[in-house]
C-alpha cells in the first residue's frame with residue numbers, strides 16, 4: 001500500500017509551489033490506489049500561526065484534495081520527539097552546543113576556509129570538544145544549549161547507507177554534508193530533521209514526495225532512520241515550480257497565494273493547471 005503525505009509548515013499562506021507539492025503527493029497516492037496524508041509541521045512556535053493552519057485546510061479543500069483525519073499536528077507530539085532524542089543521547093551521539101549564532105559566525109570566520117553544506121557553513125564543532133566537566137558546569141549555570149548530532153560518530157556506528165529516489169535512482173547517503181546537525185534547539189525541543197523522520201515512520205509513510213530543495217536533507221533522515229531502527233520509505237523529489245521569469249515561488253509572491261488566486265476569481269481547475277496538474 002502506497003502512503004504519501006504533504007507536510008507544510010504553517011508560517012504563511014500557501015502559494016503555487018505548495019500546490020504543486022500537495023497535488024504531486026496526492027496524485028502519487030491516487031495513481032497507486034493508496035492513501036494520502038496531510039501533516040502540519042508547526043514545531044517552530046515562533047513562526048507558525050493557527051490561522052495559517054486553517055488556511056492550509058481551506059486552500060487544499062478548495063483545490064479538490066482530501067486527506068485522512070485526524071491530521072497529525074507536530075506541536076502535539078513533542079514527547080515522541082523527546083523519546084527519540086533520549087535514545088540518541090543514550091547512544092552517546094548527541095552533545096550540547098552552547099554557541100550563539102554570533103559565536104558560530106566568529107568561529108567560521110576564524111577557521112578561514114570553513115566547509116559549506118546545503119544550508120551554509122558547517123558548524124565547526126567547538127562544543128563537540130568540551131569536556132564532561134565543562135558541559136556540566138555550563139548546564140548547571142543555566143546556559144541555553146542546542147543538541148547536535150555527532151555525525152561522524154553516528155555514521156561510524158551504522159556503517160554505509162543508501163536510499164532510493166524513484167526518479168534519480170540509488171543514492172549513497174552522505175549525512176556529513178550538513179555537519180553536526182541540530183536535533184533540538186534552545187527554544188524548540190525538536191528539529192525539522194528529527195520530527196519529519198520520526199513522523200514519516202510513525203505514520204507508515206511509504207513514499208516521501210517533496211521538493212528537490214530537500215533532496216540533501218534525505219541523507220540526514222536516512223542516518224536517523226538507521227540509528228532509530230525505523231523503516232526506510234521510498235523517495236521522490238520533484239522539480240520546483242518557477243514563475244514565468246524562472247524564479248521559485250516563495251512567500252514574497254503575495255499575488256500568487258492560493259487565497260489571492262481564489263479571491264481573484266480563478267477556479268480550482270485553473271489553479272491546478274497553473275500548478276502543473
Ligand code: GLU
Pocket residue numbers: 006007008009041196209210211214
Ligand atoms: N515542512 C517542510 C516544509 O514546509 C517540508 C517537510 C517535508 O516534506 O519533508 O518545507
Ligand code: ZN
Pocket residue numbers: 096097098099125126127128
Ligand atoms: Zn557550540
